[in-house]
Amino acid sequence: MTDDLKPWGPEEKEAWYKRQKIQRSYQDDVVTRLKALPEDQFKLETYGALSHDPARYPLYRVMTQPWNDENPTVIVTGGMHGYEDSGVTGALRFMEEEAPKYAGKVNFVIYPCISPFAYEINHRWTRYADDPNRHCSDEGTAEESVLLMKSVKSLKMHFNAAVDLHETNYRDIDLTAERRARDGQKLQPGDDYIPEGFYLVVPSKADVPLAHEVIEEVRKVTPICADASILGYPADRGVIVLDDLKTLCQDFVRKYADAGMTTEIYPDKCSRDECERAQIATIKAAVKWVLGR
Ligand SMILES: [Zn+2]
Numbered sequence: 001m002t003d004d005l006k007p008w009g010p011e012e013k014e015a016w017y018k019r020q021k022i023q024r025s026y027q028d029d030v031v032t033r034l035k036a037l038p039e040d041q042f043k044l045e046t047y048g049a050l051s052h053d054p055a056r057y058p059l060y061r062v063m064t065q066p067w068n069d070e071n072p073t074v075i076v077t078g079g080m081h082g083y084e085d086s087g088v089t090g091a092l093r094f095m096e097e098e099a100p101k102y103a104g105k106v107n108f109v110i111y112p113c114i115s116p117f118a119y120e121i122n123h124r125w126t127r128y129a130d131d132p133n134r135h136c137s138d139e140g141t142a143e144e145s146v147l148l149m150k151s152v153k154s155l156k157m158h159f160n161a162a163v164d165l166h167e168t169n170y171r172d173i174d175l176t177a178e179r180r181a182r183d184g185q186k187l188q189p190g191d192d193y194i195p196e197g198f199y200l201v202v203p204s205k206a207d208v209p210l211a212h213e214v215i216e217e218v219r220k221v222t223p224i225c226a227d228a229s230i231l232g233y234p235a236d237r238g239v240i241v242l243d244d245l246k247t248l249c250q251d252f253v254r255k256y257a258d259a260g261m262t263t264e265i266y267p268d269k270c271s272r273d274e275c276e277r278a279q280i281a282t283i284k285a286a287v288k289w290v291l292g293r
Contacts, residue, residue, distance in 0.1 A: 007184035047151035072160040082118025084167035090279025136252035159257035197225030201262040217285035
């Protein structure tokens with residue numbers, strides 16, 4: 001069976017791409033909502049487009065208005081994993097319902113859907129079978145990650161906090177198996193473990209105290225994962241420190257931020273509304289911390 005354990009080459013990756021089906025419309029679900037944001041409150045800009053279909057996949061960054069350099073700035077990233085719905089819809093809803101309340105007090109930079117092709121095929125990977133959340137480093141080649149990093153760097157800003165919006169759900173069992181196949185690896189013990197409840201991943205031990213403040217706010221909205229270990233990392237009341245990969249969005253953005261965190265919403269046992277409210281509660285708790293310092 002060792003023949004089965006060969007990493008995919010370009011042919012297998014292309015075959016994977018051919019198996020994917022467009023399941024929803026980035027234009028209808030995301031771009032239309034972005035374009036409906038009031039212009040006096042949100043500056044909408046593109047920072048490139050996916051080169052395999054630039055007309056279909058322009059990439060958007062939003063900056064809240066009025067912008068004031070004297071105010072704290074928070075960066076929010078969503079849709080790094082396109083199938084993690086509330087990462088995208090939570091970011092959109094935060095802009096529609098909450099961001100205007102902070103006008104004149106906090107600036108927000110928001111990337112609501114970093115991986116729009118993955119959003120449409122309802123998957124984790126890019127057109128080329130890459131996980132963009134393993135490409136946020138100088139060695140990264142996934143276009144979604146490279147363009148995001150270029151855009152963030154071009155802002156030449158320091159952020160007071162950074163929030164990356166994700167989900168963990170039962171599909172991850174299948175997607176992990178697919179990743180093992182792509183990389184020519186056997187399934188590992190723990191590949192079928194899915195944490196029940198919300199948890200936060202932080203890029204540095206220094207972010208743990210803030211993460212606990214955030215968790216206590218999110219707990220009012222959705223249950224928190226109580227496991228002592230999450231994905232092989234020791235967990236303390238729903239918080240894990242993931243500082244060994246260095247290729248995650250949170251690792252890249254943290255270089256420009258005082259604090260960082262990645263949400264992991266557990267959507268299989270709660271409604272879409274609850275998932276979105278948990279994403280929003282995280283952003284608001286981070287902002288509360290920023291304003292209270
Ligand atoms: Zn994710």
